[in-house]
Amino acid sequence: MSGFYSVAYYTGTIIFGFSALFLLPMIIALFYADLNSLFDFTISMSLSLMMSMGMIVYGHNRLDTKESLSWRHGLMVASFTWILLTLISAIPYRLSGYSLSYLDALFDVMSGFTTTGLFLIQDLDHIPQALNFWRHLLTFVGGQGMIVLAISFFVKEMGSAYKFYVGEGKDIALVPNVRGTAQWIWKISFIYMFIGTSLLWIQGMRIGLSPINAFFHGLYIFQAAWSTGGFAPNYQNILFYHDFGYEIIGLIFFIIGSFNFGLHYALIQGKKQEFRKNIEVISFFVSSFTLSALLVIYLSDAGVFTEGISMFRRVVYNVLSAHTTTGFGTIYAQQFVQDWGALGITIMVVAMLIGGSACSTAGGIKGLRVGIILKGIFADINRLIKGDKTMRVIKYHHIKEHVLDDAGFRSATTITVLYLITFTIGLILTSFAGYALTDAAFEVASVTGNVGLSIGITSASMPDYLKLTYIVIMYLGRLEFISVFVLIGMFVKGVSKWFRRY
Amino acid sequence: MVSTLLVLWIGAQAQLISIQELLNQSKAYDQQTVIIEAEVILEVLERDDMAWLNVNDGTNAIGVFLPLEMTEKLTTFGNHQNQGDRIRIEAIFYRNCFEHGGEMDLHAINIDVIEKGFRIERPISTWKFSFAIVGFTSSMISLWMYRRYRKNKRKESNLSS
Numbered sequence: 001m002s003g004f005y006s007v008a009y010y011t012g013t014i015i016f017g018f019s020a021l022f023l024l025p026m027i028i029a030l031f032y033a034d035l036n037s038l039f040d041f042t043i044s045m046s047l048s049l050m051m052s053m054g055m056i057v058y059g060h061n062r063l064d065t066k067e068s069l070s071w072r073h074g075l076m077v078a079s080f081t082w083i084l085l086t087l088i089s090a091i092p093y094r095l096s097g098y099s100l101s102y103l104d105a106l107f108d109v110m111s112g113f114t115t116t117g118l119f120l121i122q123d124l125d126h127i128p129q130a131l132n133f134w135r136h137l138l139t140f141v142g143g144q145g146m147i148v149l150a151i152s153f154f155v156k157e158m159g160s161a162y163k164f165y166v167g168e169g170k171d172i173a174l175v176p177n178v179r180g181t182a183q184w185i186w187k188i189s190f191i192y193m194f195i196g197t198s199l200l201w202i203q204g205m206r207i208g209l210s211p212i213n214a215f216f217h218g219l220y221i222f223q224a225a226w227s228t229g230g231f232a233p234n235y236q237n238i239l240f241y242h243d244f245g246y247e248i249i250g251l252i253f254f255i256i257g258s259f260n261f262g263l264h265y266a267l268i269q270g271k272k273q274e275f276r277k278n279i280e281v282i283s284f285f286v287s288s289f290t291l292s293a294l295l296v297i298y299l300s301d302a303g304v305f306t307e308g309i310s311m312f313r314r315v316v317y318n319v320l321s322a323h324t325t326t327g328f329g330t331i332y333a334q335q336f337v338q339d340w341g342a343l344g345i346t347i348m349v350v351a352m353l354i355g356g357s358a359c360s361t362a363g364g365i366k367g368l369r370v371g372i373i374l375k376g377i378f379a380d381i382n383r384l385i386k387g388d389k390t391m392r393v394i395k396y397h398h399i400k401e402h403v404l405d406d407a408g409f410r411s412a413t414t415i416t417v418l419y420l421i422t423f424t425i426g427l428i429l430t431s432f433a434g435y436a437l438t439d440a441a442f443e444v445a446s447v448t449g450n451v452g453l454s455i456g457i458t459s460a461s462m463p464d465y466l467k468l469t470y471i472v473i474m475y476l477g478r479l480e481f482i483s484v485f486v487l488i489g490m491f492v493k494g495v496s497k498w499f500r501r502y
Numbered sequence: 503m504v505s506t507l508l509v510l511w512i513g514a515q516a517q518l519i520s521i522q523e524l525l526n527q528s529k530a531y532d533q534q535t536v537i538i539e540a541e542v543i544l545e546v547l548e549r550d551d552m553a554w555l556n557v558n559d560g561t562n563a564i565g566v567f568l569p570l571e572m573t574e575k576l577t578t579f580g581n582h583q584n585q586g587d588r589i590r591i592e593a594i595f596y597r598n599c600f601e602h603g604g605e606m607d608l609h610a611i612n613i614d615v616i617e618k619g620f621r622i623e624r625p626i627s628t629w630k631f632s633f634a635i636v637g638f639t640s641s642m643i644s645l646w647m648y649r650r651y652r653k654n655k656r657k658e659s660n661l662s663s
Contacts, residue, residue: 032583036630042637043630043633043634046638047641047643050637050640060655125541125558125563126585207547208547209545234543234544235543236556236560236564240556241547242554242602244603244607277644304598304602307604310598310600314598314604330622332525332606334525334526335606338529
């Protein structure tokens with residue numbers, strides 16, 4: 001039972017820290033003299049603070065020792081925190097009136113936190129600046145991780161921080177202690193944020209935006225790109241700017257954002273060869289090139305796009321956006337349906353499911369796992385062909401040299417199979433709602449891989465059960481299943497215990 | 503005179519459709535003159551003597567490429583504070599515009615303001631105000647009590663150790 005109180009205590013502590021974030025949109029609301037938004041965020045922050053302090057006191061009073069937290073409870077903290085933060089962060093959406101229901105608000109927040117980028121919010125071109133700021137802030141924080149944020153600033157209260165960190169789908173140690181690692185993740189993100197926002201700000205003014213709009217749009221597009229989130233402040237997404245330069249800056253930052261934080265850290269440490277040798281980087285470039293080339297040849301043959309710049313801006317850009325799980329779209333949803341055909345959609349589905357790098361802001365199965373599985377399969381085939389009876393050591397490079405053993409291969413395969421099962425379930429449920437199979441495959445791959453590109457299925461008018469299904473899939477995909485399964489297991493165990501007692 | 507007649511003739515040939523319909527039937531409307539009525543969003547994006555306008559008719563949004571001088575008649579642009587001018591656009595639709603890197607866009611022949619934009623009045627919600635005051639006060643009192651609780655706990659643990 002002590003574990004339950006620990007979960008309450010640590011979850012409360014993380015939410016307490018997160019509550020401070022509400023101050024930022026409140027400042028924006030004040031700046032724009034938008035009192036209704038100010039009240040929306042004040043109400044949300046108050047509820048968040050009171051709930052978190054209640055949980056801390058409740059947990060702390062009954063806690064034996066802070067160090068007694070097991071792995072199981074550590075993982076539960078991560079998955080439970082995500083649920084509560086989603087419930088809290090959706091309040092300003094609903095209060096603003098731009099989300100038609102609380103379910104729609106939850107959908108948008110989960111989409112933001114998981115860096116998916118799909119949205120149900122209404123009248124996006126007229127939403128308050130404070131709410132737009134909140135949307136992009138959530139996707140930025142979600143990309144790095146709420147637990148990572150809490151560990152960076154509240155480490156004194158976090159005796160078992162590493163267990164939460166792993167529960168959030170990250171496992172790389174940049175420096176020996178987890179607080180240092182979390183702080184490095186934020187340092188890297190803030191350095192890029194400064195550079196990215198500045199570049200987009202300047203480019204925004206060059207393409208005709210006023211300085212203040214250029215600044216906010218630069219910040220939002222950077223946050224969405226770096227977090228591979230794919231949100232944009234206006235309805236037309238990246239098409240709003242009608243500028244190749246603006247798209248390219250976004251492209252650079254979403255590709256960089258989809259790389260492992262370990263790789264960023266290695267490059268900062270001067271280990272330039274890491275970029276050349278890393279299995280994820282190789283996997284990303286090989287798959288990006290192959291998928292882009294296939295699609296370019298296919299669409300060129302079909303006469304959809306005929307010249308180089310169009311091919312790059314409308315085809316390669318979307319493949320890279322899908323592959324990095326960003327979701328910036330340079331074509332309309334209808335164009336996927338009308339022009340890309342079954343092969344084009346299949347290629348996009350593959351790109352979205354593979355996703356970016358492990359321990360990055362990206363979603364999907366991850367290049368590392370795909371690389372490991374392919375390497376393992378090729379090694380097995382090679383052994384069979386050569387009739388080799390001796391055991392060969394298969395190695396791969398990811399930050400350091402690793403030996404590909406059965407445990408590593410099994411772990412990569414397990415997560416991959418779980419992704420594919422989730423995708424299949426989503427596909428069945430979406431098809432059940434009456435959507436065509438190829439359209440359903442595209443949309444569900446986008447949801448499973450936390451991408452955000454849409455073929456037009458995601459809208460406020462889709463059935464509620466589908467909204468709920470997508471929320472669960474986004475959540476599972478981002479936390480990579482295990483910590484969510486632990487939470488579900490503990491919940492089921494608790495309920496059955498309760499039923500047995502009464 | 504000739505240009506006015508030309509615009510009137512084109513207007514007579516073109517048909518009024520929604521942006522969503524345009525996108526859904528993009529092959530049929532490709533390089534055809536169409537008319538849409540939509541609200542102008544955010545601001546004019548100037549490109550030398552030309553400009554981009556983003557317009558939204560409630561069904562979808564699209565970019566309109568036009569000479570900068572045409573935008574002079576626009577006064578209000580849509581954002582949270584304002585309902586933008588509603589304009590009637592006669593334009594050629596390109597589903598794969600060669601000039602703009604394959605973008606699906608409209609090249610305007612003529613635009614007319616059919617409804618002036620206006621500032622959106624957003625009265626302060628009294629219930630939100632009340633909840634915010636009550637919530638803020640309660641959370642600050644809770645925060646003060648919480649700090650005292652932490653202080654006492656710390657004292658207790660210092661005494662016991």
